[in-house]
Amino acid sequence: MIETIKVGMADLTVTKYPNILTTLGLGSCVGVCIYDSKNKIIGMIHIMLPYSWGVKNNSNPAKFADTGIPLLIKKMENLGSQKKDMVAKLAGGAQMFEVTRSEFMNIGKRNVEAAKKILDELKIPIVAEDTGGNYGRTIIFYSEDGRLEIKTIGKGTKTI
Structure with missing residues (x-):
């Protein structure tokens, strides 16, 4: 039986075939999805x-790209995956509000850049x-x- 597992905000989950992972409401947040085709293991984090x-309440590693992505990979390895078999897909990182003063306030763009940097460092x-987008x-x-x-909403569905 296929189980659809919801990944909440600042949450991460790993599972094996035939299960499905989903997350709702990616605005400036980024969904980092990692797939191991050899073992059909998937992992998702909603950063x-x-x-x-520099963040006072940083006790949840899944909230952040720098702590959450390595943890996600570790959990996939615990299920039997190896980094050499992993590839990543990213979604989200929108600029949901008009920001004119500072690029620093574009959290979506910064989330995407951090996720890419960390995945590159981990050789994924x-x-x-x-x-x-917005x-x-x-x-x-x-x-x-x-x-x-x-x-x-308003743009339909696509598959990558």
Whole structure:
């Protein structure tokens, strides 16, 4: 039986075939989805902020790209995956509000940049992404083949 597992905001989950992972409401947050085609293991994290340093309440590692992505990979390895078999897909990182004063306030862009930097440091290739814009996304990640379905209001559904 296929189980659809919801990944909440500042949350991460890993699972094996035939299960599905989904997260709702990616605005400036980024969904980092990692797929191991050899073992059909998937992992998803819904990150809110790029870096944990300088944040007072940083006790939840899944909230941040710098602490959450390595933890996600570790959990996938605990299920039997190896980094050499992993690829990543990204979604989200929108600029939901007009920001004119500072690029620093564009959290979505900063989240995407941090996720890319950390994945690069961990040698996990990014094979597809749907990031930026000014609209929210809901994503569904399939362990069967690693496809990532992205649903947006007013823009329809696409698969990467």
